[in-house]
Amino acid sequence: MTTDTKRGAGPGRRAEAPDVLIVGAGPTGLTLACDLARQGIAVRVLERRTAPHRESRGKGLQAGSFDVFEDLGVAEAVKARGSEGVVLRKYFDGEHIKDTAVDGGLLIGQWQVEEVLRDRLAELGVRVEYGSRLTGIAQDAAGVRADLEDGTVIRAGYLAGCDGGHSTTRGLLGIPFEGSGEEEPAMVLGDVRAPGLSREFWHQWFSSEGGGILLCPMPGTDTFQLQAPPESDERGESLPPSLESFQRLFDRHARMSGIRLAEPTWLSSWRVNVRMATRIREGRAFLAGDAAHVHPIAGGLGMNTGIQDAAALGRSLTAALSGSAGEEALDAYQAERLPVAADLLADTAQRYERVVAAVREPGRGTEAGLE
Incomplete structure (x- = not known):
């Protein structure tokens, strides 16, 4: 069963002026959308791609992500598509040296995680709007205005940029992305x-x-x-x-x-890029996932951290929209997640260095990034 439509099509509740406009339909944006929609908060999800991808990309989920997925009602569906544990077969100079079992996570392609989350979002009456390119953002006391490439204008209470390391949202908001990176691919x-x-x-x-x-x-x-x-x-x-x-x-x-x-x-x-946004809140607009931070892949923490960002942002937006809290709830997201991002960058840089050093030794492999 397909749950994807082009922008503006499809059944279910469509919020022309949603409470929250989400830019990006990766694991971060879809997690946030499911979290808000299940609580009756009106959301729209924009994605610049014209259709879903089937790329493995980030391929590991950890326990913290499943805590979030349990709340969303998708944990079992995700587990059914993945494989718990994996055996690393290490070779050196063509010779089989050692096998190492690695437990504690789920091996699964990123596209499969996204597919489960899109199905859940469709059950909640929301479809991803593909082929939607953000070109402008403006804010006032009442909300956010988003301009799209085709001339569409969307008003929303809040905007969440979950659109990856090359985030259009971050660029339009003028938020610096500080750190270091290499020109040549690793x-x-x-x-x-x-x-x-x-x-x-x-x-x-x-x-x-x-x-x-x-x-x-x-x-x-x-x-x-x-x-x-x-x-x-x-x-x-x-x-x-x-x-x-x-x-x-x-x-x-x-x-x-x-x-x-x-x-x-x-x-x-x-x-190799080790960068983070100097702030992840700009008035009524927020950043989450790779739009807020990018880091070495060792340890497989990228997709998981984005899911945790989404859960934290969902808590803050829900509190603000329900009237149970005001600015302090919105400030809490940045206060909670910016230090996490800084720690993540330092941690994954060290993990990456360990892996690079470990694989020079026969019988060692990527498990060094989990130590």
């Missing part, structure tokens, strides 16, 4: 098929010459999420991700001649 990623490769393990090949490649089987699919440092050309510049490059990296590090990677459905590059 990793290429993709979703690929690997016929003949066991799906019982998260395969992690590393080499004494440096570099490596990881293939993680994504539950409920026949694909693996691939991660590897990028290839370089003759000038030392990073090559863009491609199936051909993935195969060369696999052949170099895995040394399994019978495996041919196939059917890439997602190709991406990742750069």
Whole structure:
């Protein structure tokens, strides 16, 4: 059953002037929308993509996220699509060295989490409005005005920018995004098929010459999420991700001649960025998730932190809209989550350094980021 529509279409309650306008339909925005809608708060959710994606992206959920999902009534549906625990199969210079079982979380593709949340949101009478690009924000004492690329104007009580690391909302609000980042990609990623490769393990090949490649089987699919440092050309510049490059990296590090990677459905590059917004409230507008902070991927904390941001922002907006609290409730969101973001950036930077150092040792892998 599909629950997605183009902007402005679909059944259910449509709030032309919603209490809260949410920009971005990733895990953060969808969690916030479900939380508010289940309490009778009128929401609209805008997404600049023209349709849902099917990219694995963030692939791990932790206990804190399930506390939120229990309240939303989606915890069991999410668990049914994922896999609890994973065995890391570590190789070094092509030789199998060690298997390590990692427990305590759920392996699941980000697109699958989003699908469950969209279904729940549809049950609450709200559909994601795809193809909606935000171009302007204005505020007054009564609320927020959002201008869209097609000329549509939406008035709302509050606005939540959950639109990722390249947040349009953050830019329109003029909020600095401070920190550091690298120009060259540290990793290429993709979703690929690997016929003949066991799906019982998260395969992690590393080499004494440096570099490596990881293939993680994504539950409920026949694909693996691939991660590897990028290839370089003759000038030392990073090559863009491609199936051909993935195969060369696999052949170099895995040394399994019978495996041919196939059917890439997602190709991406990742750069090390450690940045956070200097503030996550601007009057009646707020930032959450990657729009508020970006950090190294070690430890798999990104999607989980965004879900926690959404829960905290939902509490603040609900208190303000119910009349049980005023400005202090809105201030509480920033007071609670900005220190969390600062700690997250420091923590994940250290985790990333541990992983980079650990994989030079035979038998060690990404579990170093969980220590």
